[in-house]
Amino acid sequence: MNAFKRIYLFILPPQSWRMTVIILTGIFAGILLLVVHISNATSYLSDEPETCINCHVMYPYFASWDKSSHGREASCAECHVPQENIFSKYYVKGTDGMKHATYFTFRWEPQVIRIRDRGINVVQQNCIRCHIDLVDMVQLVEVSGKTAAEGDGKLCWDCHVEVPHSSVRSLSAAPHALVERLPSVMPAWLEKLSGQESARSSRVVEYPK
Numbered sequence: 001m002n003a004f005k006r007i008y009l010f011i012l013p014p015q016s017w018r019m020t021v022i023i024l025t026g027i028f029a030g031i032l033l034l035v036v037h038i039s040n041a042t043s044y045l046s047d048e049p050e051t052c053i054n055c056h057v058m059y060p061y062f063a064s065w066d067k068s069s070h071g072r073e074a075s076c077a078e079c080h081v082p083q084e085n086i087f088s089k090y091y092v093k094g095t096d097g098m099k100h101a102t103y104f105t106f107r108w109e110p111q112v113i114r115i116r117d118r119g120i121n122v123v124q125q126n127c128i129r130c131h132i133d134l135v136d137m138v139q140l141v142e143v144s145g146k147t148a149a150e151g152d153g154k155l156c157w158d159c160h161v162e163v164p165h166s167s168v169r170s171l172s173a174a175p176h177a178l179v180e181r182l183p184s185v186m187p188a189w190l191e192k193l194s195g196q197e198s199a200r201s202s203r204v205v206e207y208p209k
Contacts (some may be wrong), residue, residue: 039105044097045090047077055104057111061165070164079118079126092122120145120155127156 013021037046038043043051049065052058065071082088103109115123121144129142143153157163175201 035105036101039101041101042098043103044093047075047081049076052076055100055109057109057113061113064165068164068166074130078130079123079187082122083129092118117149118144120148123147124155125155131156 148155
């Protein structure tokens with residue numbers, strides 16, 4: 001108990017600073033909660049495909065997947081997240097989700113999405129897992145992202161390049177992709193207020209002659 005008391009006394013700010021520390025803590029906590037809300041960060045814990053379109057650059061990829069055969073058979077998470085056990089699944093979802101939410105909130109996302117090394121390994125493993133009845137008799141079951149990079153075997157999409165995202169590489173490749181937009185993150189009371197302000201600003205003012 002004494003150890004906890006010493007830690008508490010160590011982190012407790014001096015009396016003259018306490019109000020300042022409380023105010024700053026409240027501000028930073030509010031900013032953190034706002035970022036979590038705007039980025040819809042908790043959605044990354046789900047397997048809903050709509051999570052992917054939190055970020056605008058993913059609209060073409062979502063649209064091409066939705067219209068493909070994979071759109072009827074597999075969700076985004078079933079391809080892009082490890083499925084061997086719950087620990088690896090939620091580790092990847094947590095780390096990738098935090099990164100994606102941060103990039104989305106601060107508008108750091110690139111206009112051309114390229115899959116990274118860990119993602120290549122995950123997708124390759126999931127291709128084999130799902131289609132094992134077709135490939136269990138061939139050497140493909142031993143190919144990983146690492147071995148393919150070393151020239152030992154080919155990745156599934158080296159041949160099946162159009163599955164499931166066709167040849168889409170950026171927003172400019174599919175500028176008219178029809179994707180339902182996510183609901184606004186603006187609170188209802190603020191939308192109502194902004195709507196009233198817009199209506200007032202659009203009124204025509206008539207001056208007496």
